[in-house]
Amino acid sequence: MSSKQLNMVQAINSTLDYALSKNDSVVLLGEDIGRDGGVFRVTEGLQAKYGSDRVIDTPLVELGIVGMSIGMALNGMKPIPEIQFQDFIFTAFDQLVNQAAKLRYRSGGQFNVPMILRTPYGGGIKGGLYHSQSGEAYFAHTAGLTVISPSNPYDAKGLLMSALEYEDPIIFLEPKKLYRSTKVDVPDEEYKVPIGKASIVREGNDLTIVTYGSMVPVVSGTVEKNKIDAEIIDLRTIMPYDGEAILQSVKKTGRAMIVHEAPRTLGMGAEISAFLAERAIDYLMGPILRVTGPDTPFPYRLEDYYLPNERKIMKAIGKLMEFR
Amino acid sequence: MSSKQLNMVQAINSTLDYALSKNDSVVLLGEDIGRDGGVFRVTEGLQAKYGSDRVIDTPLVELGIVGMSIGMALNGMKPIPEIQFQDFIFTAFDQLVNQAAKLRYRSGGQFNVPMILRTPYGGGIKGGLYHSQSGEAYFAHTAGLTVISPSNPYDAKGLLMSALEYEDPIIFLEPKKLYRSTKVDVPDEEYKVPIGKASIVREGNDLTIVTYGSMVPVVSGTVEKNKIDAEIIDLRTIMPYDGEAILQSVKKTGRAMIVHEAPRTLGMGAEISAFLAERAIDYLMGPILRVTGPDTPFPYRLEDYYLPNERKIMKAIGKLMEFR
Amino acid sequence: MTEVFNGQEEKDVFMRAYSSMLLSRMFDKKIVTAQRQGRVGFYTPTIGQEATQVGVSMALNPDDLVYEYYRDVPFMIHRGVPVEVLLDQIMGNSEDSAKGRQMPSHYNAKAQNFMSVQSPVATNLPLAVGAAYAIKHRKENKVVVTTFGDGSTSTPDFHAALNLASVYDLPVIFLCENNQWAISLPVEKQTKVEIWKKAEAYGAYGVKVDGNDFVETFKVAKDAVDRARSGKGPVLIEAVSYRIGPHSTSDDPSKYRSEGITEGSEKDPIVIAEKRLKDLGYITDEIIDKMKSEAKRIVDQKFDEREKIPPPKPESMYDDVYKEMTWIIKEEKGDAL
């Protein structure tokens, strides 16, 4: 089985290339994705290969990009819109919440919206307030949307492959900080990473750390470096999250924490914590802790203080380990 | 001290009247709020009294209503925009999330947005998918916004009075089901209900039920009818919620549940539960339960099955009371 | 009359149009009455907009797509949507194709190529543009019609859709049903410019027509559809009519307007149609009366029949959020029942 060392941008690019080559109904659309190849170069070369009718440069209007994609998806196509930065998706939020998410339901199952909305999200590139947001909770709170965030090139390809056959709208959140941070072996052939299944990045016995996206390497690095016997769960799919995997792990370790970049209040950590508070309380030795971005907008110069890091994670681990 | 028996619509109307009369900088704006008096009649009579320049009928564009209000607020005015149904606020979501909520922060505190955005929300009027949504979690997750929801005419006036002097953007969520459901004694004079403080609707020892808005009477009714020794907390301010009041109560009762209409996943119940799982775990006898709307869009004909009701609340209470 | 039809053909087509308008009118009256009687929860009357909708409908092929809005009963009836389908939706019963989930007046009819109606106005427009893109992509010979009111021209979605359809030369007919009111806001306060003129800002073709006259509307729509179908890009039709009724059964227009066009007056689309058909010798007062009572009879009978259908089962509420029910929803379903 052949494979290549790819970073996440390359893994996504090659999967989009595959999708375009296999199925004429697949189209990409977004701002600067064609000639320019996307501001992060994720769609580089694809317009030259498939033409400007299938890799479509759009005017500057997110609600139009999303709305058009929904219309395409309702009519036998598989649109893969790109929103240049997730921060700009809010101008299209009504189309997502009130159209994409509700069409299957409101039509009694007659219509559905097989669209994959890709967008880079999160911090780590010194983008300040408007090029760093982690909005996954907005989407995950919206019944009808499926929310995915890969933490490495292998999963990025595998999840995108699954998304291609998925029949409901997906918000595919690409942690921009990880776009080029590492290369891993990515098989040339088709393979799928299932939607809705977490991965146990590392087994461990002392505590369970639930995380996803850009925080996976931060958590892993911290745990390895400090020789913590932690079980690390990478959600991969944020909604529906893999409750079973979390529950199994916490029953084993008796301690739980959640790490994400997004602001704490009503971030995914709240949901995971509430999920455990509902059904794992008997197994818990101590509190459920959250290490997250604070409830402030995302600052430019102080980005490093904003993001969860080794120090903050170790502080929480220390606190958790007091309980036995 | 004189007072009148008022329903919530009347209490809000009279407070808006007071605000307009006291301060020329106060303006109301929205769709159909002037000649028509608002689709729920909340602004009835105010345009006739204060003119169409201060009680402004706007074209059909929520983002314009919100954007204009922000501009007014930045320039010495106190705008009170109305969004006809909260369901339609998503077309203005970017203005809320990326402008209103972030202006103070991004300008280093130089600019602020003293706007009170009023909007009816929630179910109970057979409005189906698009006239019933409870979106408070979207707002509460957005750092910079303050989210309020009164559960009775007295609080509606008192909270609105506080909002008039508040210097940051407020999302004032009016539970439309309660607009005319009861009348209570509302003092004619000025008084304030503080922002950020919950009210203990009923003291009790066996469990703590945290709720707000339209669910307050449902919870109260259930508890009274079934003679449950529950402490009922009405948040009144959803963000920042009154953590201290919740914590005190749960330390006393040892049992906690949260009731709201909004979908469960990442609804306010998740945050309250996570808050308790972080710092009250030692006091808890059992799990923290959530009785909420399900993670589906809001159905028309089956509205009564969708909403939390006595049966569902009692089922959860029963489950909680097993733990001692 | 028009160069499109020969004699008998024209008669058939016009009579069918009139018959649809009549049925819609009877339907409207019935539902408004039923709402007052508490037999229906809510309704947005269509009275006054029959000619606009039927006129445009006449210009379409059955496989053309329609992204309609909540006031398009006559449009749907004329394209063959059975009255039962509309009634089941309004009642939200267990035979409703949307399983009773949507508020009344939020129809859908997949068989006749109507999309499902949403409430946030004009947000159907960008979807219609995407549909047209798919059509063009597959080189199908179809057009897409999308409808909305005068108030809806102020929305973000109107702007986005008109620009995108123009930039990509897509076969979309934007039908603005200008009934001169957006709830309580008259169109003069909505915008300073005539709506058809807004097409110019995008490089689309704009045209205005008397939306009270089904023949005029048909002719303009025919041109527009031909244009779009032949690849000349989108058209914005402003069909001017009048909202004879209240905005909805919850609305009281006496709060904000004095009477404009009234039912049965000379600008009533039904009256105009009758005059035209009489002038053409296609119809007599006697025929009219018979058709009216027949339409009324059908509506009454179907209403009574559909009213007996039970509501959907509670557990159906949890279906169709996703293709496969998530474990989360499964648990919520289990908890609740």
Added chain:
Amino acid sequence: MTEVFNGQEEKDVFMRAYSSMLLSRMFDKKIVTAQRQGRVGFYTPTIGQEATQVGVSMALNPDDLVYEYYRDVPFMIHRGVPVEVLLDQIMGNSEDSAKGRQMPSHYNAKAQNFMSVQSPVATNLPLAVGAAYAIKHRKENKVVVTTFGDGSTSTPDFHAALNLASVYDLPVIFLCENNQWAISLPVEKQTKVEIWKKAEAYGAYGVKVDGNDFVETFKVAKDAVDRARSGKGPVLIEAVSYRIGPHSTSDDPSKYRSEGITEGSEKDPIVIAEKRLKDLGYITDEIIDKMKSEAKRIVDQKFDEREKIPPPKPESMYDDVYKEMTWIIKEEKGDAL
């Protein structure tokens, strides 16, 4: 030259304009270089748009309000914003009025009546409309200018703002700085219609001007401002220039375009200005050279000076979300430090 000024006055005004353009150009070059050297994180160059911005700025009173966008350095410089203020913002240091929170090129300058810049394009436009409403409400003699690019005309906010300003006859100048590109999309693919013509769709007044020539731009802006100030409602100015540089320091235009106007060519706004001033006898090559090296010296010196300022304190990150810090943020602050 213009009827507005007498001889000496005109010379002063024009020389000040030229001087601002020059300082902006030197500033631009400096920051672009500093970015390449890793001394600045990011920057959106303004090269090519100096005449547009300075021309409009010349037509304003100091108390008029500006809701600017990220490319408005020349505008800010001409209205008296100290270079230090811009540098502190770009560096995000502890003297920055926004406390280092915003990405570079997201300026603010309250003292000179500039609002704080957001990233989502054109979302400043509805705010400008609200500001103008407040002005009108208080019967102040001010106008509001709001700026944006050609790409930004496709946004929802453009549509909303133009319509609202027109409906309420508000004193807003919508300045579209058409530099012919929105990152990689040329304006012909953004929309089929010339931008100034879009004003008609709202009943606003639209006008196009050569944005490379500060005198032309000034004249058109003066008219527009007079119109707006006298209560005649909003104006949309399309000032056509060219984005000589890349979209930002992260952008590589060679991917998507061949060269258009280049620096120093005859359409460069600085070259045009120099020609005009020479023709008027206000300036010589010698003066130009002196002014250029003086501008460069200032920028270099200030840059070095501001670069020494330390970053903001970590704990400052938690301030200014609300007027009073919530208990939630207080706890988060406590947890983190």
